[in-house]
Amino acid sequence: MKIGILQAGHSPDELRDSVGDYGEMFTRLLDGHGFDFQIFSVVDGEFPSGTEDADGWLITGSKHGAYEDHDWIPPLETLIRDIRDAGQPLVGVCFGHQIIAQALGGKVEKFDGGWSVGRTEYDFGDQTMALNAWHQDQVVDLPEGAEIIASTDFCANAAMMIGDKILTIQPHPEFTAPLVAGLIEHRGRGNVPDTLLNAAEDALSTATDNAKFADKMAAILKG
Structure with missing residues (x-):
């Protein structure tokens, strides 16, 4: 099964040699699930020719805001709607979470409550998962049909499902302690x-549930 990774940003120049770029982080995170990957650096204007270029899709994080004026954001929103309309699986992480919400009718803002960074525990209802956060923007209005599946007191809309094919999450299951x-x-x-x-920094040595959430992502991508 081929997964198209829509890379919406780049890791810091100072870290790229040691940790890789954002697309590579997801290929490592999802290694062992039987996927083939192709990375499209949409932040640099590199887009697939259409939804038929992959069987499932994943949108990475970014230093950019979903609401910012960049040439690549409108075509990315169009692609998101095309993926939804084609009934393909789609996963979005951090910026990916936000741009999917925005493309499908939700709203993203710079949160006046400030930043969330580092290891954070998220309430998934039946369990708690610890994942690394790094964001100030948040989804404040949900797209039609979205169901919130995880939250914190700071981030009410931390993860959502839209139907049974689209999974989005605000924190970063791909972020390791060194990153x-x-x-x-x-x-x-x-x-x-x-x-x-x-x-x-104090929490860097405390374990996160990256692998556990990767299993959830893989299940969605496999349909």
């Missing part, structure tokens, strides 16, 4: 309050 440490150093200091960064 979060690098983000703190290269994208955090001076942008995110030190109290949040220090707490995220």
Whole structure:
């Protein structure tokens, strides 16, 4: 089964040699599930010719906001709607979560409550999962038909299902402790309050549920 990864941003230059780019992080996360991957760097204007180029799709995170004025965002929103209309599976993470919500009629804003960074526990109803967060933007209005499947007191709309083919999540199951440490150093200091960064540093050695959530992603992508 071929999964098209729609890469909406790049990892920091300082970290790319050690951790890879965002698309590569997902190929590692989903390794062992029997997928073949093709990465389309949509942030650089590289798009598939159509939905037939893959059997399922995944949209990565990005430093950009879904509401920002970039040439590649409108065609990405069109592609999201085409994927939905084709009945193909689709997973979105962080920016991917937000742009799917926006493309399908929801709303994304820069959250006035500030940032969420580092290991965070999410309530999935029947279980709690710990995943690494790195965001200020949030989905504030849901698209039609969306069901919230995970939340925190800080992020009410942390994960959602739209029908049985679209899964989106605000935190990053692909983010490892070394990557979060690098983000703190290269994208955090001076942008995110030190109290949040220090707490995220303190939690770097505590396990997350990346593999467990990867299984959920793979199940959706396999239909």
